[in-house]
Amino acid sequence: PSFHSLLGRSSAPCGMDGADAAGPSGCPRWEVVGGEDRGGVLVREGCELSSPRCLERLSTGSIIEELYLQEERLHYRRLTGTGPEEGWISIRLEHKELAVRVDAHGTMATPSEATAGALALADEFWKDEVEGQEQAEDKFEDGGAREDHKEEDWEAELEARCLEMLPCRVGQDLKWFVWNQIWRRFNAKLAALAKTHKDREKRLGMAQEDAERMNVHLRAVEATRTLSGRTLRQIKQQAEVVGDATVRSIKEGKWLIAAQAKALDAPKQLDAKLWAEYVVAARSAGVAVFFSCTLPGKVGEQPHKDYFVDRWSMLVEKR
DSSP: HHHHHHHTOOOOOOOOGGGGGTTTTBEEEEEEEOOOGGGGGBBBBBSSSSBBBBBOBBTOOOEEEEEETTTTHHHHHHOOOOOEEEEEEEEEEEEBEEEEOOOOSSOSSSOHHHEEEEHHHHHOOOOOOOHHHHHHHHHHHHHHOOOOOOOHHHHHHTTTTTTTTBOHHHHHHHHHHHHHHHHHHHHHHHHOOSSHHHHHHHHHHHHHHHHHHHHHHHHHHHTTTTTTTTHHHHHHHHHHHHHHHHHHHHHTTOOOHTTTTOOOOTTBBBBBHHHHHHHHHHHHHHHHHHHHHSHHHHHHHHHHHHHHHHHHHTBOOOO
């Protein structure tokens, strides 16, 4: 099959290997460290963030057993603590860890605190309008002030009109928002994996620059009031999935992993075909990042970056 056809396929994700962190059952164990101020972390019945919420939260300090790890979503079985016996949680938000790997004795396993800290520090440069998906959901469910309701009404109006193409007034900025988000995620993850302080600081600096560029384009998109906050969050999360897959591509030396990054569900505002084309474009950006790191100079990145730009042009209305 051709490179371009492979971008349209999806692959089954694999869980983290971790025999050193496994209990008697052989499954890795995790400790819930987030949600102290909320009575625990949010649990959903399925992997997707749109899945129904469980009535109870999983208490902070619970020890859970990993059943399946899908990117940053963990399917667990509870061993200690309170809350749903089984369900799906996020292991981190943009700004902090929600669950960490532990060994059979409850001691924190790799990645180390320094590694996790590097990721958290890099993620601070993402200045979203909300501090993570869970807080946004809670704010919506709690009602909030009158202005919040007006904003929800405005977003509902937007989402009532399903877009088959991206309007040209957002196409350019959204393209570079996605491009820089993939690079930001990629550099933040590599900072966490860096073996030396010098390499970690270098990657963190690059992630900061990516985030600053990304936010310029995000604010420009937001100013058009064309896409809802929920739509933008899903676009951002898909770019993060591609960034994570690109890191795995580098670790294993296989560009195909980036080309087959998992496709998330389409947001309500975007037509399914448009979303599928967006996923292909985002994957092609991940492949461009891979080759920019594995081949010298612009020889590696440029042809694939050009392909990303071409794919993106197919998403945007013609002037």
